[in-house]
Amino acid sequence: MRTKLCGVELKNPLIAASGTFGFGREYDELYDISCWGAISVKGLTLRPRRGNPPGRIAETASGMLNSVGLQNPGVDAFIRDELPWLAAKGIPVIANVAGSSEEEYAEAVRRLSDSPVAMIELNISCPNVRQGGVSFGTSPERVYGITRLVRACTGLPLMVKLTPNVSDIAEAATAAEDAGADAVSLINTIIGMAIDTGTRRPVLANVTGGLSGPAIKPVALRMVWQAARAVSIPVVGMGGITTADDAVQFMIAGACAVMIGTANITDPMSGPRIIDDFRRYLEGEGISDPGALVGSLRTDEADARREVFENRKSDVL
Amino acid sequence: MRRTVDVDATILSSRVIARGTTELALAVPRNAAPRPGQFLHIRAPGEFLRRPISASGYDEETGAARIIVRDAGRGSRAISGLGAGDRVRLLTPLGRGFPMESIIRDIASGKKIWLAGGGIGAAPLLFAASSVRAADLAIDSFVGFRDEESVIGVRELGECGSVSVSVGGLVTDAMTRAMESAVPDSILACGPVPMLRAIQKICAGRGIRGFMSVEERMGCGVGACLVCVCRTGTGDGWEHRRVCRDGPVFGISEVAL
Missing domain, CATH: 2.40.30.10 (Translation factors)
Incomplete structure (x- = not known):
């Protein structure tokens, strides 16, 4: 089950996704959270943020919309109050970092670089804040610019979390790679909205929010496949994973590891359940290294390429 | 445990x-x-x-x-x-419920505590009332409902103390009238937002303490996803606190509704 992501040892390729897992304390009361390969913490900003007013959630068909808006205690409080406990759990901690300006991103990442976090996840894809957030991720030029800036601020492995709210995900992934990212993670939520017909008001106080859950899985899987073909750095896949089979699909599409988010909200025991099922799947397939799954998608195109390769080999012989 | x-x-x-x-x-x-x-x-x-x-x-x-x-x-x-x-x-x-031990202690020491419920908000108060009764004490209730067909819990509350039922009217009107003869030390409330606001006003005006249970659309329920927040505190110190974890019961003047 062991795998490596940007040089960081993971006991398995399953990671708790940012924003659905807090800093881990609440779930650790239900089960030992050290079963995860890693934990990506709630999005952190340089200064504390109160987030958006409620209502912040709406149920949709096979999914949910949220507009939390990056409520968090700020990096300093995280490093002081949350990280010592979390780091003592013995699993890699991924610090998800967001901001409203380049300076904010840079300073937050600098402060985290001297802490025991294992990796930075650069969140340029939050759709729920008025300034910054997703606007840093919607054009390849801006993805390149912010990644390059943050790259210069930290020696920690840098993973860039991409938004699906773009026309070409491969371009965005390539921009992050070109700017020095060690990995990309995708997808963040898809911007959506819901209306209460009784009151004719939006269900979310912020009007729009981010759609997550099984509803977005096919979109996420397609984007992970496209990104993985475009870059040579690791791709971490997420979007509506609720079963081990879902996780395996993302890895076949090209993800080196996967993140599980909304499933924690609907079923708090999702983590241990999916991890157990994933272990059983690997055993059943006789696979010891989950890396064997990565990018193993069989398409006619891939089969034809393999055939050409085999023929050439026999010509040479 | x-x-x-x-x-x-x-x-x-x-x-x-x-x-x-x-x-x-x-x-x-x-x-x-x-x-x-x-x-x-x-x-x-x-x-x-x-x-x-x-x-x-x-x-x-x-x-x-x-x-x-x-x-x-x-x-x-x-x-x-x-x-x-x-x-x-x-x-x-x-969630954090009503602090029943101190409530029961207060009632035992002679303090007057009222329950105030509106509509389905009476539900958690039935539980509070029955735990007071289990301690061989009594607690008085004020409950209000939209119409006769919506009335719940009156029999249960009646076993625990006196009950004032308002149908179609405001439960807070009945409470204000009752306060002309006796003002409670504290109130436990649950109900629609306009009712809770009115109770906050009554409590603030008369120095009454107490607790209220609030409602919000919820995600994980355990305190991780930060979806179900309510606004607490005043001035620059206000914050968003989690209804599922820090509540649903808050101090009666704590929440900005």
């Missing part, structure tokens, strides 16, 4: 107690029994998100938690449609 668990609970009974309102009894593990003001986070059949429902009682003998569900939307209808023998996934117990 009492702790939160995620379990498949069997529905022991279900009965319609008012228009569009169903009382269900669910078998929950004894070490996961809810206390007054705490809630169960229930995965309704066919729904994606769970729904938080306050406990309206707990029977030590049978190990059954009681809830009262009003049909407000798809989720609540899916829960009220469950019948005896059905099983449902739920987290129990969740």
Whole structure:
């Protein structure tokens, strides 16, 4: 089950996704959270943020919309109050970092670089804040610019979390790679909205929010496949994973590891359940290294390429 | 040790107690029994998100938690449609409830405490009242309902003390009238936002303390996703606190409604 992501040892390729897992304390009361390969913490900003007013959630068909808006205690409080406990759990901690300006991103990442976090996840894809957030991720030029800036601020492995709210995900992934990212993670939520017909008001106080859950899985899987073909750095896949089979699909599409988010909200025991099922799947397939799954998608195109390769080999012989 | 668990609970009974309102009894593990003001986070059949429902009682003998569900939307209808023998996934117990030990101590020492409920908001108060009664003490209630068909809990509250029932009128009017002869030391409230606002005003004007249980659309139910917040505090120090974890019961003047 062991795998490596940007040089960081993971006991398995399953990671708790940012924003659905807090800093881990609440779930650790239900089960030992050290079963995860890693934990990506709630999005952190340089200064504390109160987030958006409620209502912040709406149920949709096979999914949910949220507009939390990056409520968090700020990096300093995280490093002081949350990280010592979390780091003592013995699993890699991924610090998800967001901001409203380049300076904010840079300073937050600098402060985290001297802490025991294992990796930075650069969140340029939050759709729920008025300034910054997703606007840093919607054009390849801006993805390149912010990644390059943050790259210069930290020696920690840098993973860039991409938004699906773009026309070409491969371009965005390539921009992050070109700017020095060690990995990309995708997808963040898809911007959506819901209306209460009784009151004719939006269900979310912020009007729009981010759609997550099984509803977005096919979109996420397609984007992970496209990104993985475009870059040579690791791709971490997420979007509506609720079963081990879902996780395996993302890895076949090209993800080196996967993140599980909304499933924690609907079923708090999702983590241990999916991890157990994933272990059983690997055993059943006789696979010891989950890396064997990565990018193993069989398409006619891939089969034809393999055939050409085999023929050439026999010509040479 | 009492702790939160995620379990498949069997529905022991279900009965319609008012228009569009169903009382269900669910078998929950004894070490996961809810206390007054705490809630169960229930995965309704066919729904994606769970729904938080306050406990309206707990029977030590049978190990059954009681809830009262009003049909407000798809989720609540899916829960009220469950019948005896059905099983449902739920987290129990969740949230910070009413501080019953100190409330009971206060009543025993002669302090006057009132319950104030509006509509389905009476449900958690039934639990608070029954735990006062279990301590051989009494507590007076003021409850209000839209119409006769919506009335719930009057018999149960009547077993625990005097009950004032307002039908079609404001429960706060009945409380204000009663305050002409005696002002309570504190109030435990649950109900629609306009009612809670009116109670906050009454309490602020007369120096009455107490607690209220608030409602918000919820995600994980355990405090991780930060979806179900309410605004507390005043001035620059205000903050968003989690209804599921820091509440649902807050100090009566704590929440900006």
